[in-house]
Amino acid sequence: xxxxxxxxPISKRDAWSTRSSGETPAPDRFFPLRxxxxxxxxxxxxxxxxxxxxxxxxRQLIERSNPDTDAxxxxxxxxxxxxxxRQDGVWSAATIRKYRASLRLAIEDxxxxxxxxxxxxxxxxxxxxxxxxPAPRDKKSPPQTSAKKRLKFTQSEHEVVATYLASTKxxxxxxxxxxxxxxxxFGLRPHEWLYAYCRDNVLVVRCAKRTNGRGVADTRLIDLSxxxxxxxxxxxxxxxxxxxxxxxxxxxxxxxxxxSKSLARACEKLDVPKICLYSLRHQAIAxxxxxxxxxxxxxxxxxxxxxxxxxxxxxxxxxxxxDPRIRPSPSTVARVKPCAPAIASDGWSRPLR
Numbered sequence: 001x002x003x004x005x006x007x008x009p010i011s012k013r014d015a016w017s018t019r020s021s022g023e024t025p026a027p028d029r030f031f032p033l034r035x036x037x038x039x040x041x042x043x044x045x046x047x048x049x050x051x052x053x054x055x056x057x058x059r060q061l062i063e064r065s066n067p068d069t070d071a072x073x074x075x076x077x078x079x080x081x082x083x084x085x086r087q088d089g090v091w092s093a094a095t096i097r098k099y100r101a102s103l104r105l106a107i108e109d110x111x112x113x114x115x116x117x118x119x120x121x122x123x124x125x126x127x128x129x130x131x132x133x134p135a136p137r138d139k140k141s142p143p144q145t146s147a148k149k150r151l152k153f154t155q156s157e158h159e160v161v162a163t164y165l166a167s168t169k170x171x172x173x174x175x176x177x178x179x180x181x182x183x184x185x186f187g188l189r190p191h192e193w194l195y196a197y198c199r200d201n202v203l204v205v206r207c208a209k210r211t212n213g214r215g216v217a218d219t220r221l222i223d224l225s226x227x228x229x230x231x232x233x234x235x236x237x238x239x240x241x242x243x244x245x246x247x248x249x250x251x252x253x254x255x256x257x258x259x260s261k262s263l264a265r266a267c268e269k270l271d272v273p274k275i276c277l278y279s280l281r282h283q284a285i286a287x288x289x290x291x292x293x294x295x296x297x298x299x300x301x302x303x304x305x306x307x308x309x310x311x312x313x314x315x316x317x318x319x320x321x322x323d324p325r326i327r328p329s330p331s332t333v334a335r336v337k338p339c340a341p342a343i344a345s346d347g348w349s350r351p352l353r
Contacts, residue, residue, distance in 0.1 A: 203222040
């Protein structure tokens with residue numbers, strides 16, 4: 001994995017997130033299920049990357065539950081579990097299971113590190129979590145995440161929104177101008193801009209989804225040789241501004257929501273159908289499909305295989321007829337796993353290289 005001097009603008013201010021998966025676990029008397037096998041006789045395991053994701057989820061749950069900043073670790077954890085138990089109809093069943101696992105790990109971490117972690121307190125937290133049963137969202141309810149995002153938008157809509165944001169004096173709007181400009185070109189997930197950096201004529205991106213073999217690699221490289229020196233300097237300045245703004249906000253979810261709401265207000269004011277931050281990634285991938293092979297598109301997006309972009313992202317027909325003048329590096333493309341040629345229904349069937 002590539003290393004560089006940039007620090008993590010989110011986790012560097014949260015000592016809890018620096019815990020290592022190799023630390024001595026809490027006594028098994030606190031967590032008897034840890035030593036049991038499942039129905040197949042196998043002992044369940046959790047990869048370090050999974051533990052890190054769970055800890056990130058817990059930090060976000062803390063922020064969303066409007067915590068008392070003066071509360072101790074035990075009280076804060078107890079309050080988050082109580083808040084979690086009252087979120088009926090908010091999340092899908094899968095999301096509830098993920099949050100429950102995050103909270104269970106938080107209990108284990110607290111029991112490991114806290115000097116006042118006795119069996120009674122641990123049992124109380126576990127019991128509260130076991131009895132926290134928020135009802136899942138109705139399957140007929142309107143979608144809340146990727147299913148309702150716009151998968152494509154026109155160049156004229158993009159230009160209108162960007163021009164309006166550039167005319168305002170808000171620092172948030174100016175960050176959005178950069179996201180609009182470079183998001184539709186590089187297709188990074190919003191969170192990936194936190195760790196991206198330019199090195200010579202290459203954009204280095206730390207892949208956000210690397211667990212369970214989903215990512216092409218820990219980092220992916222995008223060749224900027226054909227981009228032009230002035231544009232590369234603009235890209236570097238944007239990345240620097242974005243990362244500094246995120247560090248000042250300290251909590252990613254709060255920073256992300258501020259950007260999202262500002263973009264939504266601009267679209268509403270201009271009578272443009274809502275463009276989400278993640279829509280930029282969809283549009284970038286749709287445009288890349290016009291100019292790149294399937295393996296190159298997967299490498300640009302950070303996917304392990306060529307199938308993901310074809311099945312879950314905007315179609316080639318929605319791509320803009322503008323060459324983005326960037327390409328993923330050959331070393332990143334070489335890591336992409338091929339699959340059967342006929343995977344897309346929109347005619348996007350160029351041969352793999």
